[in-house]
Amino acid sequence: MSQGWLPVFTLATSLLVAPLIFALPERAWRARAAVNLAAAVLKLLLVALLVLGFYQGRDYSFGFTVVEGASFLLQVDALGLMFAGLSSLLWLATTVYAIGYLEDSPNRKRFFGFFSLCVASTVGIALAGNLFTFLLFYELLTLSTYPLVVHRGHAKALAAGKVYLRYTLTGGLVLLLGVVALHALVGDVAFGQRERLADLGPEAHPMLTVLFLVLLVGLGVKAALVPLHGWLPRAMVAPAPVSALLHAVAVVKAGAFGIVRLVYDVFGISLVHELGLLMLLGVIACVTILYGSVRALSQQELKPRLAYSTVSQVSYIVLGISLFGPFGTIAGLVHLMHQGLMKVTLFYCAGNYAEELGVHRIDELDGAGRRMPLTSLAFTVGALGMIGLPPVAGFITKWYLGLGAVQAGMPWVIGVIVTSSLLNAAYFLPILYRLWFRQGLGRWPEERRLGRYETSAWLLLPTAATALFSILVGLLAGVSFSPLDLATFMATQEYLP
Amino acid sequence: MIERLGLATDLSGQADAPLMLYAVLGLPLLLGLLGGVLRPARGWPVALVGLLPLSALGWLTAASAGGPGQSGTFEVGSLMLHWRLNGLTLVLLLLTQAIVLASALYAPSYLREMAQASRRGQAGFWPLLGVLAASLSLIWVAADLLLLYIGLEVMGLAVVGLLLLPGKADALVAGLRYLLLALVGSLAYLLGSALLLGAWGRLDLAGLAEAAEPGALPWVAVALLSAGLLLKAAVFPLHAWLVPVHGAAWIPISALHAGLVVKASFFIALQLWLVLVPAAASAAALIGVMAAGAVTWGGVMAWRAATLKEVVAWSTVSQLGYLLLAFPLLVGSGKAVAALAWDGTWLQLAAHGLAKAAMFLAAGNLILATGEARVEGLAGASRRFPISLLSFGMAAISLVGLPPSMGFTAKWLLLHAALAGGHWAWMAVLAIGTLLSAAYVFRIFRYSFIEDAPEYEYRRVPWGMELIALLLALAALLLGLAADWPLSLLRGAGGEP
Numbered sequence: 001m002s003q004g005w006l007p008v009f010t011l012a013t014s015l016l017v018a019p020l021i022f023a024l025p026e027r028a029w030r031a032r033a034a035v036n037l038a039a040a041v042l043k044l045l046l047v048a049l050l051v052l053g054f055y056q057g058r059d060y061s062f063g064f065t066v067v068e069g070a071s072f073l074l075q076v077d078a079l080g081l082m083f084a085g086l087s088s089l090l091w092l093a094t095t096v097y098a099i100g101y102l103e104d105s106p107n108r109k110r111f112f113g114f115f116s117l118c119v120a121s122t123v124g125i126a127l128a129g130n131l132f133t134f135l136l137f138y139e140l141l142t143l144s145t146y147p148l149v150v151h152r153g154h155a156k157a158l159a160a161g162k163v164y165l166r167y168t169l170t171g172g173l174v175l176l177l178g179v180v181a182l183h184a185l186v187g188d189v190a191f192g193q194r195e196r197l198a199d200l201g202p203e204a205h206p207m208l209t210v211l212f213l214v215l216l217v218g219l220g221v222k223a224a225l226v227p228l229h230g231w232l233p234r235a236m237v238a239p240a241p242v243s244a245l246l247h248a249v250a251v252v253k254a255g256a257f258g259i260v261r262l263v264y265d266v267f268g269i270s271l272v273h274e275l276g277l278l279m280l281l282g283v284i285a286c287v288t289i290l291y292g293s294v295r296a297l298s299q300q301e302l303k304p305r306l307a308y309s310t311v312s313q314v315s316y317i318v319l320g321i322s323l324f325g326p327f328g329t330i331a332g333l334v335h336l337m338h339q340g341l342m343k344v345t346l347f348y349c350a351g352n353y354a355e356e357l358g359v360h361r362i363d364e365l366d367g368a369g370r371r372m373p374l375t376s377l378a379f380t381v382g383a384l385g386m387i388g389l390p391p392v393a394g395f396i397t398k399w400y401l402g403l404g405a406v407q408a409g410m411p412w413v414i415g416v417i418v419t420s421s422l423l424n425a426a427y428f429l430p431i432l433y434r435l436w437f438r439q440g441l442g443r444w445p446e447e448r449r450l451g452r453y454e455t456s457a458w459l460l461l462p463t464a465a466t467a468l469f470s471i472l473v474g475l476l477a478g479v480s481f482s483p484l485d486l487a488t489f490m491a492t493q494e495y496l497p
Numbered sequence: 498m499i500e501r502l503g504l505a506t507d508l509s510g511q512a513d514a515p516l517m518l519y520a521v522l523g524l525p526l527l528l529g530l531l532g533g534v535l536r537p538a539r540g541w542p543v544a545l546v547g548l549l550p551l552s553a554l555g556w557l558t559a560a561s562a563g564g565p566g567q568s569g570t571f572e573v574g575s576l577m578l579h580w581r582l583n584g585l586t587l588v589l590l591l592l593t594q595a596i597v598l599a600s601a602l603y604a605p606s607y608l609r610e611m612a613q614a615s616r617r618g619q620a621g622f623w624p625l626l627g628v629l630a631a632s633l634s635l636i637w638v639a640a641d642l643l644l645l646y647i648g649l650e651v652m653g654l655a656v657v658g659l660l661l662l663p664g665k666a667d668a669l670v671a672g673l674r675y676l677l678l679a680l681v682g683s684l685a686y687l688l689g690s691a692l693l694l695g696a697w698g699r700l701d702l703a704g705l706a707e708a709a710e711p712g713a714l715p716w717v718a719v720a721l722l723s724a725g726l727l728l729k730a731a732v733f734p735l736h737a738w739l740v741p742v743h744g745a746a747w748i749p750i751s752a753l754h755a756g757l758v759v760k761a762s763f764f765i766a767l768q769l770w771l772v773l774v775p776a777a778a779s780a781a782a783l784i785g786v787m788a789a790g791a792v793t794w795g796g797v798m799a800w801r802a803a804t805l806k807e808v809v810a811w812s813t814v815s816q817l818g819y820l821l822l823a824f825p826l827l828v829g830s831g832k833a834v835a836a837l838a839w840d841g842t843w844l845q846l847a848a849h850g851l852a853k854a855a856m857f858l859a860a861g862n863l864i865l866a867t868g869e870a871r872v873e874g875l876a877g878a879s880r881r882f883p884i885s886l887l888s889f890g891m892a893a894i895s896l897v898g899l900p901p902s903m904g905f906t907a908k909w910l911l912l913h914a915a916l917a918g919g920h921w922a923w924m925a926v927l928a929i930g931t932l933l934s935a936a937y938v939f940r941i942f943r944y945s946f947i948e949d950a951p952e953y954e955y956r957r958v959p960w961g962m963e964l965i966a967l968l969l970a971l972a973a974l975l976l977g978l979a980a981d982w983p984l985s986l987l988r989g990a991g992g993e994p
Binding site: 022064065066067068069070072106107109110135136139140142143146147150152153154155157158161162165169170172173176177180181183184 | 840877879880883887894899900901905906909910912913916917924928931932935939942943946947948949977978980981984
C-alpha cells in the first residue's frame with residue numbers, strides 16, 4: 001500500500017472534473033475550457049511522476065475489497081504506464097481540438113462532461129491492477145462514450161448509437177461471464193500472476209481454451225476484430241474529436257490493450273502458446289488487417305476510409321503479440337502508441353477539412369494542400385506513417401513485425417504485412433496526390449474562415465503537435481523513455497527466463 | 498440458512514423487545530398522523546421529523562452490531578407474537594427508512610405541483626404513509642406467520658388507500674382491482690397457515706422449522722402460501738395487475754410500491770420455503786422458470802411500452818425475476834452456492850429498491866417537466882432536464898447491472914452462485930435480463946438525445962425533487978463498490994451461521 005495516492009489522483013483528475021463540468025452553466029465556456037485544460041495538464045504531469053517513480057522502482061498500488069473474491073485494485077506497470085501516457089497526452093491535444101471544434105455548437109457541457117468521464121475510464125483501464133477492475137472501467141467506457149457517439153442527436157447518430165450499444169454491451173456481457181468464470185476457477189486474478197493459471201495443469205487446458213476464447217470475444221468487440229467490427233464505421237457520425245479519441249485511445253485501443261493484458265498478464269504468453277491459441281489469434285489478426293484495408297479502399301468519404309483503416313491497423317497490435325518472441329511483442333506494444341499518434345493526427349485533419357472547407361468526400365480534396373498546407377502536411381505524415389515509410393512511427397512497427405514473424409517461424413505473415421502495406425498505399429496515396437498535385441476547382445463546398453491561419457489555431461495546434469510526435473517517436477525511437485524503449489523493456493522482461 | 502434468517506432456536510430466549518424497536522415500529526405511525534393534521538407544504542419539516550425514526554434505527558443498529566442477534570415475543574393478551582432482529586432485518590429496515598424518507602421528502606412539492614391533488618387526498622397521504630412504513634418494518638421483524646399476516650394485511654390496505662388518493666376513475670379501478678387480488682392472496686395465505694397450525698399447533702417460524710416433517714402437508718401449505726404471496730408480489734404470470742396500478746398512482750407511491758411493497762411478499766415467501774421445505778430443489782427450479790418468464794416477458798413489454806411510467810413498471814416485473822432466482826439458488830443447494838446467493842439476493846433487493854425508487858422519482862420529474870407521459874415526449878430532454886435524466890441514467894445503470902453500481906455487484910454474486918452450482922440456465926436468465934434491460938433503458942435515452950424534434954412546452958421542476966432522485970440514484974450507483982458495508986451489516990448481528 002505504499003504511495004497508493006498517486007494512481008488514485010491520476011484517475012481522479014479526469015473523474016472529478018466531470019461533475020464540475022456538468023455543474024458549470026452552458027454559457028461559461030471560458031471557465032469550462034480552463035478547467036478542462038488544467039485537468040488535462042495536471043494529469044499529464046501526474047503520469048510523468050508515475051513514470052519517473054516507476055523507473056526508480058517505486059511500488060504504486062491502491063486497493064480495497066469489493067466483495068469476497070473480487071477487489072478494486074489500481075497498480076502501475078510498464079504497459080499500463082504506456083497506455084496512461086498515451087491517453088493523457090492525447091486527452092490534452094484532443095481537449096484543445098474539441099474546444100475549437102465545438103465552438104458555438106449546442107450541448108457542450110454534456111459533451112465535455114462525458115468526454116472527461118471517457119478519459120477517466122481509459123486511464124482506469126490503463127491503471128487497473130486486476131481483471132475485475134479492468135472490467136469495471138471497460139464497461140464505464142461504453143457508458144461514457146455513448147452520449148458522445150450520439151452527440152449530434154439526428155436520426156443517423158441515434159441509429160449508430162443503437163448499433164454501438166448493441167455491440168459493446170453484448171461484448172461487455174460476454175467479458176463479464178468470462179471474468180466470473182475465471183474468478184470461480186482461480187479467484188481474484190491480479191495482472192502478472194499468471195502462474196495461477198499455468199499451475200492448473202494440462203487437464204484444465206480445454207477449460208482454459210474456452211475461457212480464453214470467451215474473453216477474447218468480449219475484448220474483440222471493442223478492438224474491432226472482424227467479424228465483431230460492425231459498430232466502428234457507423235460510429236463515425238460522432239464529432240471529429242470523438243472519432244479521433246475513439247480510434248486512437250479510447251474504445252478501440254481499450255480493446256486491443258485488453259487483449260494484450262489477456263495474453264501477457266492473465267494467461268501468460270507461454271500458456272497461450274501451449275494452448276495453441278497464438279496461431280488462431282494471428283490468423284484472426286491477419287484476416288482483420290486484410291479485410292479492413294480492402295474495405296477502406298472502396299470508401300469514397302474520408303472518415304469512413306479512416307475508420308476501416310483503423311479496423312485494419314489496430315490488428316497489427318494483435319498480430320504482434322500473436323508472434324511468439326520478443327520482436328513480435330515489441331511490435332505489438334509499440335504500435336499501441338504509434339497507431340494512436342498517427343490515427344489521431346489523421347482524424348484531426350479530416351475534422352479540419354470538414355470544418356474549414358466543408359469537405360467530406362475524398363474527391364473534393366483536390367488542391368486542398370495549397371489552401372491548408374499545414375493540415376495537409378500533417379495528413380501526409382500520418383498517411384506515410386500508416387503505409388510504413390521511415391522515419392515516421394509506423395515504420396518501426398512494420399519492421400519489428402517482420403522480424404517477429406521470422407522469429408516465430410511464421411514467414412507467411414511477412415506476406416500479409418507487405419500486402420497490407422500495398423493496400424495502405426493504395427488508399428492513402430491517391431489522397432495525397434489529390435491534396436498536393438491536383439488543381440482544385442477554386443471553391444469548396446462550404447468554406448468558412450475560422451481564423452488568422454489556414455484554420456482556427458485551436459484546431460491547427462493539436463494537429464501539428466501530434467504529427468510532430470509521430471515523426472519524433474520514429475526518429476528518436478532509440479532514446480530512453482521512447483515508446484520503443486518501453487516496449488523493448490517490457491519484451492525483455494517477458495521473455496527473460 | 499435458517500440461522501441466517503435469525504430463526505435459530507438457541508436465540509429464541511424470551512428477551513424483551515428493546516425500546517428502540519418499538520420506536521422504529523411506532524414512530525412512523527405517530528408522525529404520519531401528525532402529518533395528516535399539519536399537512537407539511539415543504540420538504541424541510543419532513544426531513545427534520547424523519548430523522549427521529551432514522552436515529553432510532555441507527556441506535557438499534559449500533560446496539561446490535563457484532564452481537565448474536567436477538568429474538569423474542571410481543572405479548573398481546575394471551576397471544577405470543579414472535580419477532581427477531583438480525584443483520585438481515587437491519588438491512589431491510591434501513592432500506593425501508595431510506596426509501597420512505599425519500600418519498601416523503603418528495604411528496605410535498607409533488608402534491609403542490611399536481612394541481613388536481615385534492616385537499617382530502619393530501620390529508621390522507623401522510624397517515625397512510627405512516628401505516629405503510631410501520632407495517633413494512635413489522636414484516637421485516639416478524640418471525641411468526643400470524644404477525645406476518647397482520648403486517649401484510651395492514652400494508653395491503655394502506656397501499657390500496659394510497660392508490661385511491663388521486664380520486665380519478667382509473668385510480669379507483671386499479672386500486673379496487675388491487676384490493677381484490679390482495680384479498681385473494683390473503684385467503685390463500687390464511688388457508689396455508691391454518692393447515693400448518695392444525696398439523697403442528699404453532700405458527701412461529703423457528704418452531705415450524707423444528708416441527709416440520711417431510712410429507713404432503715408442508716408441500717400443500719407452502720404451495721398455498723406462496724401462491725398467495727407471489728400474486729401479491731406480481732410474479733410472472735400473476736403480474737397483470739401491476740402496470741395499471743402504477744399508471745394511475747402518484748409518483749411517490751409508485752416508488753414505494755415498486756421499491757418496497759412487492760418485496761415484502763417475496764421476502765415472506767422465501768423465508769417460508771427455507772423454513773418448511775429447505776431441500777425442495779426441484780420445486781424451486783419451477784420458480785426459476787417463472788423467473789425466466791418474468792425477466793423476458795417483463796423486459797420485452799418494457800421495451801415496447803408507450804409511456805414512461807409503463808416502462809418503469811414493466812421493468813419491475815422483469816427485475817423481480819432476478820430476485821426469484823434466489824429460490825433455485827438458495828433452496829436445496831450446497832453451502833458455498835447458498836452463501837454467494839444469499840449475499841447476492843439481498844444486495845439485489847436493496848439495489849433494486851433504491852434504483853427503482855430513484856427511477857420512479859426521476860421519471861416523475863420528467864413527466865411533470867414535459868407534461869407528457871409518452872416516451873416520445875422526451876425528445877430533446879437531455880438538453881432541458883439534464884439532472885433528472887442523469888438520475889434516471891444512474892438508476893438505470895444499476896438496473897441493467899453495469900459497474901460500478903450495486904446492481905452490478907449483486908449480479909456478480911448471483912452469477913458466481915449460478916456458476917458454482919452449475920446452473921447454466923440461471924446464468925442465461927441473468928445474461929438475457931441484462932441485455933433486455935439495457936434495451937428498454939437506452940430506448941429512453943435514444944429519445945431524449947433527439948435534437949431535431951419540435952419544441953414541447955415544459956416547465957421547471959422544483960430543485961428539491963430533482964435532488965432527492967439524484968441522491969437515491971447516487972446511492973444505488975456508488976454502493977456497488979462499497980458493497981462491503983451492506984454485506985458486513987448483513988453478516989453482523991447473528992447473520993453469519
